[in-house]
Amino acid sequence: MPLLAGFATTLSLIVAIGAQNAFVLRQGLRREHVLPVVLVCGLSDALLISSGIAGLGALLTRSELALDITKYGGAAFLYVYAAFAFRRALNPGSINPADHAPAALRSVLLTCLGFTYLNPHVYLDTVVLLGSLANQRGTDGRWIYGLGAVTASFTWFFALGFFARKLTPLFARPRAWQFLDSTIAILMAALATWMLLP
Numbered sequence: 772m773p774l775l776a777g778f779a780t781t782l783s784l785i786v787a788i789g790a791q792n793a794f795v796l797r798q799g800l801r802r803e804h805v806l807p808v809v810l811v812c813g814l815s816d817a818l819l820i821s822s823g824i825a826g827l828g829a830l831l832t833r834s835e836l837a838l839d840i841t842k843y844g845g846a847a848f849l850y851v852y853a854a855f856a857f858r859r860a861l862n863p864g865s866i867n868p869a870d871h872a873p874a875a876l877r878s879v880l881l882t883c884l885g886f887t888y889l890n891p892h893v894y895l896d897t898v899v900l901l902g903s904l905a906n907q908r909g910t911d912g913r914w915i916y917g918l919g920a921v922t923a924s925f926t927w928f929f930a931l932g933f934f935a936r937k938l939t940p941l942f943a944r945p946r947a948w949q950f951l952d953s954t955i956a957i958l959m960a961a962l963a964t965w966m967l968l969p
Contacts, residue, residue, distance in 0.1 A: 777916035780901065781920040791812060821917060826902075842891050854956075
């Protein structure tokens with residue numbers, strides 16, 4: 772059934788820990804602008820998956836310039852965020868939301884958009900891979916497959932963002948934040964380096 776196939780394939784791609792997931796998890800733990808963040812992630816995936824089904828994937832793979840811009844811009848973005856995470860790890864805080872003012876919504880959403888659209892792999896996963904898999908389902912089946920894919924994306928991001936608060940007791944300790952931010956810093960730097968490899 773195309774709906775379930777789209778759901779299962781997307782879930783298997785999206786669950787891997789990456790830059791976007793780490794950011795959503797952190798926002799969920801801090802309880803900062805969680806709904807706008809998960810909506811941006813889900814709606815962005817819906818846009819990218821739909822574009823892939825409509826044929827953008829074939830065009831994207833032919834444009835060396837578009838791939839290079841995304842590659843180098845994304846790597847630079849990840850290195851900067853890795854530096855911020857490393858700095859937070861050196862001065863860990865706790866998770867009590869009352870102890871700090873939330874980050875500005877505009878800043879959070881710009882960061883979220885950066886993690887979403889400056890990552891070349893998001894285009895490979897959503898536009899190219901899911902788009903081509905959907906198009907193997909025929910004229911009608913491809914959009915049903917796409918609906919399953921989009922449903923999986925929204926399900927994952929809402930679960931990650933809103934169930935992260937269940938980990939609040941663990942992250943009441945600065946040491947847990949230090950571990951999370953150190954992990955994020957290493958992950959971001961590794962992803963950026965991997966993106967730049969030939």
